[in-house]
Amino acid sequence: MLDQTTNLPALLKDATLLESRAYVNGSFIESAKTFEVTNPARGDVIANVTDLSRADVGKAIDAAFEAQKDWASWTGKERANVMRKWFDLIMENQDDLGTIMTAEQGKPLAEAKGEVAYGASFIEFNAEEAKRVYGETIPGHARDKRIMVLKQPVGVAASITPWNFPIAMITRKAAPALAAGCTFVARPAAETPLSALALAVLAERAGIPAGVFNVTPSSSASEVGKEFCENEKVRKITFTGSTEVGRILLRQAADQVKKCSMELGGNAPFIVFDDADIDEAVEGCIASKFRNNGQTCVCANRIYVQSAVYDEFAEKLKARVKDMKVGDGLSDEAPDMGPLISSDALEKVQAHIRDAQSKGAKVIWGSQNDEMEGNFFGPTIVTGATQDMAFATEETFGPLAPLFSFENEDDVIAMANDTIFGLASYFYAKDMSRVWKVAEALEYGIVGVNTGLISTEVAPFGGVKQSGLGREGSHHGIEEFLEMKYVCLSL
Numbered sequence: 001m002l003d004q005t006t007n008l009p010a011l012l013k014d015a016t017l018l019e020s021r022a023y024v025n026g027s028f029i030e031s032a033k034t035f036e037v038t039n040p041a042r043g044d045v046i047a048n049v050t051d052l053s054r055a056d057v058g059k060a061i062d063a064a065f066e067a068q069k070d071w072a073s074w075t076g077k078e079r080a081n082v083m084r085k086w087f088d089l090i091m092e093n094q095d096d097l098g099t100i101m102t103a104e105q106g107k108p109l110a111e112a113k114g115e116v117a118y119g120a121s122f123i124e125f126n127a128e129e130a131k132r133v134y135g136e137t138i139p140g141h142a143r144d145k146r147i148m149v150l151k152q153p154v155g156v157a158a159s160i161t162p163w164n165f166p167i168a169m170i171t172r173k174a175a176p177a178l179a180a181g182c183t184f185v186a187r188p189a190a191e192t193p194l195s196a197l198a199l200a201v202l203a204e205r206a207g208i209p210a211g212v213f214n215v216t217p218s219s220s221a222s223e224v225g226k227e228f229c230e231n232e233k234v235r236k237i238t239f240t241g242s243t244e245v246g247r248i249l250l251r252q253a254a255d256q257v258k259k260c261s262m263e264l265g266g267n268a269p270f271i272v273f274d275d276a277d278i279d280e281a282v283e284g285c286i287a288s289k290f291r292n293n294g295q296t297c298v299c300a301n302r303i304y305v306q307s308a309v310y311d312e313f314a315e316k317l318k319a320r321v322k323d324m325k326v327g328d329g330l331s332d333e334a335p336d337m338g339p340l341i342s343s344d345a346l347e348k349v350q351a352h353i354r355d356a357q358s359k360g361a362k363v364i365w366g367s368q369n370d371e372m373e374g375n376f377f378g379p380t381i382v383t384g385a386t387q388d389m390a391f392a393t394e395e396t397f398g399p400l401a402p403l404f405s406f407e408n409e410d411d412v413i414a415m416a417n418d419t420i421f422g423l424a425s426y427f428y429a430k431d432m433s434r435v436w437k438v439a440e441a442l443e444y445g446i447v448g449v450n451t452g453l454i455s456t457e458v459a460p461f462g463g464v465k466q467s468g469l470g471r472e473g474s475h476h477g478i479e480e481f482l483e484m485k486y487v488c489l490s491l
């Protein structure tokens with residue numbers, strides 16, 4: 001760890017954004033317990049955050065339940081107006097929100113500010129969707145029958161979100177929920193609650209009514225998850241995180257048949273065909289693989305390169321990666337990548353490298369990592385990757401780029417699809433017949449063609465197979481928070 005402490009209030013223009021209390025029913029509240037939040041780059045404690053119990057979270061759910069009917073009675077435009085104010089306040093405070101995020105999550109400041117804008121875009125987009133929750137009429141099945149279809153809010157929605165995108169994973173859920181007329185209880189990851197609480201500060205300033213948006217930090221995710229799943233006032237569970245935790249929540253939610261949205265793990269293939277623009281493919285690979293230090297569910301996890309261009313791609317990727325800087329996201333050096341979130345995350349990357357080497361892979365860049373301290377680990381490239389290595393079935397969630405070689409389309413599509421996951425996939429090719437065939441053959445919810453970046457608020461983000469259920473973003477995202485009611489009117 002770096003031997004430096006983080007004086008977070010001194011780094012902020014508006015230190016009141018640094019909130020460590022829970023936000024319930026329009027008030028910031030404390031409890032008898034707190035838990036520590038640390039800076040993953042330096043290891044120092046940056047805040048002691050209110051640690052809500054399961055019973056405390058139950059009270060937040062009560063508040064959301066009481067507020068929901070009135071919130072749903074607002075017109076779409078009225079909800080849109082306060083959501084737009086929330087968006088404006090987030091963007092006005094982008095620098096401070098970025099600093100808070102870098103301090104608790106580690107990503108470089110520029111990347112954190114980028115996430116603030118990305119997260120805010122879901123509020124901006126869904127504020128407009130609030131005005132367009134349309135029903136329909138259907139020609140009756142008899143002369144005296146008239147059919148109407150109404151769209152109505154589900155009710156109280158509850159979220160559990162991961163540490164890797166401390167703002168965007170919350171707003172990608174809360175924005176469509178509020179737009180639909182639902183109320184919301186957000187349980188942020190224990191590693192990164194400060195960003196969520198800063199969102200609450202700004203929601204209150206925007207005029208979002210008490211009880212509509214609640215943030216319930218807690219050190220016990222499992223207890224909060226059980227409360228969300230067992231409390232009958234919660235009608236919607238929305239989760240982003242690992243597939244194993246998604247399975248736990250789905251099992252728990254099954255007893256009351258709760259609506260669930262699941263954005264789960266991935267294992268993205270990144271395929272470079274021999275007709276690709278290799279320089280473009282290298283840039284796309286870097287953008288996908290090393291974004292957030294490889295800690296995203298849509299990062300390239302397996303890089304398949306057709307044999308005729310394998311050596312060229314490997315050398316060009318290495319040449320670019322060698323220039324990438326790793327360091328403290330808050331430092332003036334403005335590194336390309338910060339630390340990994342924890343020592344466990346670091347150990348997983350190192351274990352994947354050891355496993356690959358034991359099965360014949362070769363590290364062509366990254367060997368200098370042994371001298372790095374704390375949670376820092378530099379971008380690493382291995383060649384000679386094969387399907388029997390750990391990263392072929394497990395998500396590395398770190399800056400490791402394994403290069404696999406392949407001969408033809410059928411082989412690489414079979415290898416790419418040989419996983420329980422189906423979230424994001426990418427490939428580079430110029431031949432349009434190949435582009436269509438491969439895009440249709442990949443068993444994934446998202447396919448990036450000649451690009452390594454696919455994340456936007458205007459597109460439906462989500463996975464197939466064991467990468468999840470439902471979609472977030474786009475005009476589809478709000479449907480996850482709406483019920484469809486069929487009204488049959490007899491004249």
Ligand SMILES: NC(=O)C1=CN([C@@H]2O[C@H](COP(=O)(O)OP(=O)(O)OC[C@H]3O[C@@H](n4cnc5c(N)ncnc54)[C@H](OP(=O)(O)O)[C@@H]3O)[C@@H](O)[C@H]2O)C=CC1
Nearest residue numbers: 161162163189190221222225241242245263264265266297
């Ligand atoms: N599809 C997607 O969009 C995304 C998927 N992921 C996936 O998540 C994993 C990495 O993120 P990570 O945060 O470690 O994932 P986890 O699934 O471990 O944690 C995600 C969230 O779930 C909470 N949690 C953990 N156990 C339980 C439980 N039993 N009941 C309820 N909640 C629980 C965690 O709390 P706490 O952290 O406090 O323990 C955290 O807030 C990777 O597999 C990655 O692919 C991550 C981000 C996005």
Ligand SMILES: O=C(O)[C@H](O)CS(=O)(=O)O
Nearest residue numbers: 164165295296297298455
């Ligand atoms: O948590 C994640 O990995 C995000 O879902 C990826 S993205 O939407 O920010 O690309």
